[in-house]
Amino acid sequence: MLVFRKPIEGVERPQMPADVVIVGGGPAGMACALRLAQLIDAHNAAHPDARLSKENIYVLEKAREIGQHCLSGALLDPRSMRELLPGFEKEAPLDAEVTKEAVYFFTEKSKFKLPITPPFLRDHGNYVISLNRFVKWLGSKVEETGITIFTGFAGSELLYEGDRVSGVRTDDKGIDKEGQPKSNFEPGYDLQAKVVILAEGPRGSLTKQLVSKFDLAKNANPQTYGVGIKELWEVPAGRIAAGEVIYTMGWPLTTKEYGGAWIYGSPGTGPKDNIVSLGFVTGLDYADPRLDPQRVLQQFKRHPFVAKLLEGGKMIRYGAKSMPYGGWWAIPPVAGDGWMILGDSAGFLNSARLKGIHLAIKSGMLAAETAFDALIKNDPSAATLSAFQKKVESSWIKEELWKVRNLHQGFEHGMYAGMFHTGLQMITGGRGLRNRYPAKAGYEHMRKLADLPADGGAEAHLLGPAKGDGKLTFDKLTDLYHSGTKHEEDQPSHLVIHDTDVCNTRCVKEFGSPCQNFCPANVYEMVDDASQPNGKRISLNPSNCVHCKTCDIADPYQIITWVPPEGGGGPNYDGM
Ligand SMILES: Cc1cc2nc3c(=O)[nH]c(=O)nc-3n(C[C@H](O)[C@H](O)[C@H](O)COP(=O)(O)OP(=O)(O)OC[C@H]3O[C@@H](n4cnc5c(N)ncnc54)[C@H](O)[C@@H]3O)c2cc1C
Numbered sequence: 001m002l003v004f005r006k007p008i009e010g011v012e013r014p015q016m017p018a019d020v021v022i023v024g025g026g027p028a029g030m031a032c033a034l035r036l037a038q039l040i041d042a043h044n045a046a047h048p049d050a051r052l053s054k055e056n057i058y059v060l061e062k063a064r065e066i067g068q069h070c071l072s073g074a075l076l077d078p079r080s081m082r083e084l085l086p087g088f089e090k091e092a093p094l095d096a097e098v099t100k101e102a103v104y105f106f107t108e109k110s111k112f113k114l115p116i117t118p119p120f121l122r123d124h125g126n127y128v129i130s131l132n133r134f135v136k137w138l139g140s141k142v143e144e145t146g147i148t149i150f151t152g153f154a155g156s157e158l159l160y161e162g163d164r165v166s167g168v169r170t171d172d173k174g175i176d177k178e179g180q181p182k183s184n185f186e187p188g189y190d191l192q193a194k195v196v197i198l199a200e201g202p203r204g205s206l207t208k209q210l211v212s213k214f215d216l217a218k219n220a221n222p223q224t225y226g227v228g229i230k231e232l233w234e235v236p237a238g239r240i241a242a243g244e245v246i247y248t249m250g251w252p253l254t255t256k257e258y259g260g261a262w263i264y265g266s267p268g269t270g271p272k273d274n275i276v277s278l279g280f281v282t283g284l285d286y287a288d289p290r291l292d293p294q295r296v297l298q299q300f301k302r303h304p305f306v307a308k309l310l311e312g313g314k315m316i317r318y319g320a321k322s323m324p325y326g327g328w329w330a331i332p333p334v335a336g337d338g339w340m341i342l343g344d345s346a347g348f349l350n351s352a353r354l355k356g357i358h359l360a361i362k363s364g365m366l367a368a369e370t371a372f373d374a375l376i377k378n379d380p381s382a383a384t385l386s387a388f389q390k391k392v393e394s395s396w397i398k399e400e401l402w403k404v405r406n407l408h409q410g411f412e413h414g415m416y417a418g419m420f421h422t423g424l425q426m427i428t429g430g431r432g433l434r435n436r437y438p439a440k441a442g443y444e445h446m447r448k449l450a451d452l453p454a455d456g457g458a459e460a461h462l463l464g465p466a467k468g469d470g471k472l473t474f475d476k477l478t479d480l481y482h483s484g485t486k487h488e489e490d491q492p493s494h495l496v497i498h499d500t501d502v503c504n505t506r507c508v509k510e511f512g513s514p515c516q517n518f519c520p521a522n523v524y525e526m527v528d529d530a531s532q533p534n535g536k537r538i539s540l541n542p543s544n545c546v547h548c549k550t551c552d553i554a555d556p557y558q559i560i561t562w563v564p565p566e567g568g569g570g571p572n573y574d575g576m
């Protein structure tokens with residue numbers, strides 16, 4: 001029987017007072033911690049008699065090492081980093097400055113280069129980075145300030161006093177597969193905090209609890225997401241220059257699905273430019289439940305242009321992560337009594353530019369300024385923290401996101417309608433046909449098998465698992481091996497399925513168990529079981545999970561909740 005992870009009840013938990021707890025040590029959380037330290041240092045220098053302490057400010061990060069769970073393209077727009085650390089270019093790990101970009105439209109065998117790069121895809125002045133290395137460096141800056149980063153600790157629950165968020169409970173460690181404490185059991189800590197800042201990245205698990213408890217999304221569009229499947233390749237020198245950027249639209253997707261690919265060149269560690277970061281983002285609002293985003297990337301690599309680029313090369317890393325696509329209208333309130341939400345957890349991502357790092361960093365800085373005011377006033381109430389909402393609305397975060405506020409919604413009815421709306425939105429400052437385009441949650445677009453062609457029709461090449469030739473294309477398990485994913489095996493499943501009967505009786509028949517397809521890590525399997533009405537039963541391999549959150553987002557019945565596994569487990573996105 002499947003046993004799902006939940007906090008152990010009836011144990012005494014160590015209590016720890018805190019001024020500020022930041023959950024998530026990605027770009028948003030690290031920028032927030034660093035800015036807060038800068039403000040406190042400046043205050044202490046100016047007011048030696050009224051010093052504030054940094055001792056009780058903590059960052060919780062579920063990865064064993066800083067940056068290990070960070071995966072991105074990645075191109076860095078340096079705007080917010082220049083505000084946070086002027087001159088950061090001199091010491092940050094930047095792989096190359098962008099010198100050349102191109103946008104292609106792919107058909108199956110051919111390609112057309114767009115004569116002009118659309119303004120939002122112009123990247124001159126941006127930097128190719130590995131987000132993993134960049135966040136590691138940012139984390140070292142935070143540690144230099146004296147703020148403590150607890151790695152290998154996940155925030156597993158929010159603590160409340162009435163309607164005020166009063167802290168965070170960290171994950172229980174040492175629980176076996178049956179949910180029983182082992183000899184090394186350590187209960188999670190209760191960090192009783194004045195201010196809790198959620199910077200968990202896309203579909204944050206504590207953020208989800210908070211949004212649901214206070215129905216925060218009731219006036220927002222439903223958040224929509226894409227999943228990016230990424231591979232890092234070492235290729236023979238001379239194939240792509242460091243700092244060269246290529247975006248593609250079209251094949252292998254048809255006109256019905258939303259998404260596209262990136263290819264970025266990096267120098268690598270040798271003397272020659274030989275590292276290629278490439279990946280495909282598939283909108284998680286496709287109709288056919290048999291579609292497999294990992295297969296989409298494999299098909300993309302078979303395009304003659306990409307196959308030639310990679311020929312004779314070697315895939316060295318693999319990973320997957322979701323990203324929030326919904327834009328300005330999908331952002332819930334970002335501050336309340338005792339809490340703030342940052343970065344991808346809030347939805348601060350510009351999907352037209354495939355960029356969120358600079359927005360995550362800026363949101364972290366604004367939240368830090370707000371938290372600092374709350375500490376000075378000793379008032380973390382909604383009245384003080386709501387200043388964060390106002391700061392976001394009067395900052396360049398809103399200015400940038402406002403211009404693309406309707407972008408993704410314009411594609412709800414396919415590529416041609418999307419291009420028409422995008423064109424109109426570009427000449428009307430993001431408005432298009434109306435100020436706010438509505439949206440449906442992505443999973444609502446998924447259709448039942450009975451309504452789809454049995455042979456897959458025009459999408460047939462995107463459906464079902466990729467087999468892989470072992471050189472250019474790979475099956476999921478081969479790819480997964482390159483993600484460095486490891487978990488403590490003897491623990492309950494952190495993929496919590498609220499009603500497995502739905503999987504075994506309804507989903508298998510109605511949708512053909514799409515979890516087997518959309519999960520990029522082979523976590524979900526339907527295994528033979530004669531005792532079940534359809535002869536199949538859901539089985540899980542949670543140790544494979546790369547923490548992309550796709551299952552929590554795309555499941556058509558919305559019965560899967562991703563909760564953090566025992567801290568320290570997960571992928572190792574070294575160099576990603
Ligand atoms: C495939 C892909 C390509 C992208 N390309 C680009 C690009 O080229 N340029 C760009 O600017 N943006 C890009 N983005 C977007 C960008 O990566 C994100 O906007 C950015 O990383 C968001 O930062 P964040 O700090 O909000 O979240 P994240 O980077 O997701 O960091 C969140 C951190 O919180 C930790 N965490 C989560 N939950 C918990 C918990 N409960 N307890 C403890 N720790 C927790 C995670 O382990 C992680 O370290 C891309 C995204 C993807 C998926």
Ligand code: SF4
Nearest residue numbers: 519545546548549551
């Ligand atoms: S189980 Fe869910 S979160 Fe984990 S890899 Fe699969 S889809 Fe992603």
